[in-house]
Amino acid sequence: MATISKRGSMWRCQVRKQGYPTQTKSFEQRSSAIAWANEVEAQMHRGTYIGSTSSQSTTVQEILSQYLKDESRKKAYPAADISRSKPLLAALGGYHVHNLSHADLARYKATRLATVSPQTVTHELNLLHRAYVLAVNEWGVILPNGIPKTSRPRLPPGRGTRISPEDIERIVNVTESPQLKLIVPLAVETAMRRSELLAIRWENVNLSRCSIYLPRTKNGMSRTVPLSSKALAVIGELKQAKEGPLFTLAASSVSQAFDRAVSRAGLKGVRFHDLRHEATSRLFEKGLHVIEVARITGHKTLAMLDRYTHLDVSQLVRKLE
Known part of the structure; x- marks a missing residue:
């Protein structure tokens, strides 16, 4: 609603509308103030008004x-x-x-x-x-028409293929990166993401409790990852220190070394992230229940955990017998 008042020799116009800051402007003629108010109100009604003093x-x-x-x-x-x-x-x-x-x-x-x-x-x-x-x-931004939205695209089903122990061994054997030879088996044993593996520091490794503490992870939550005997053996091959990172490779270098090893091994369509899928599936096959697996992998929703899980049907058949 517009209010027009005389201030000295000028006509002062104020336009107030819910969802917008008050707009004020002065004019020499009353007719100009009325015309401006009508235009501002029309633009506000359409949701297209941009005021010079507005967060719009x-x-x-x-x-x-x-x-x-x-x-x-x-x-x-x-x-x-x-x-x-x-x-x-x-x-x-x-x-x-x-x-x-x-x-x-x-x-x-x-x-x-x-x-x-x-x-x-x-x-x-x-x-x-x-x-x-x-x-x-x-930040005080005002949106009369609300936040724009669109439906999210439907996600494809999770990758249903597993990377076999034989393929993992071939990748480890053919890589020319000494660090990747240790990173790959540790990834399979812990279900850690690439970024988490590279962020491990010696001060967060507790060998006596067979665990690694991750203070910051992708989802913003910290977690403690238990270490299997195989994972402990991998860490045992590293030169221990009181502090500092276990691995010094950059994330891009890990991916490049892994892709080269996959190619040398004669494999196709295998990604480093598939190791996390494989590790998650193995945890379920070991008999851990959903909450236990989620605590290890760091998945926040069961739906996402399900996308990472591809159980061996033969093992399910044996459980039914």
């Missing part, structure tokens, strides 16, 4: 950049958010936050699905949504 002028690029600065840096692995923000910024960064619509997000989703996996698109959309929520709840 904030862009998607600004809230994403602020989120990366304020929130992502607190995470154990902020590089993931930085990587996911790049396509969002390229495609949507120029939009004003209140102008980005559900349809815009749906088009972004469809375009990205043509080149990347549904899981990647889901991560990107979730990042943008978190930035919007923080902008509204903490």
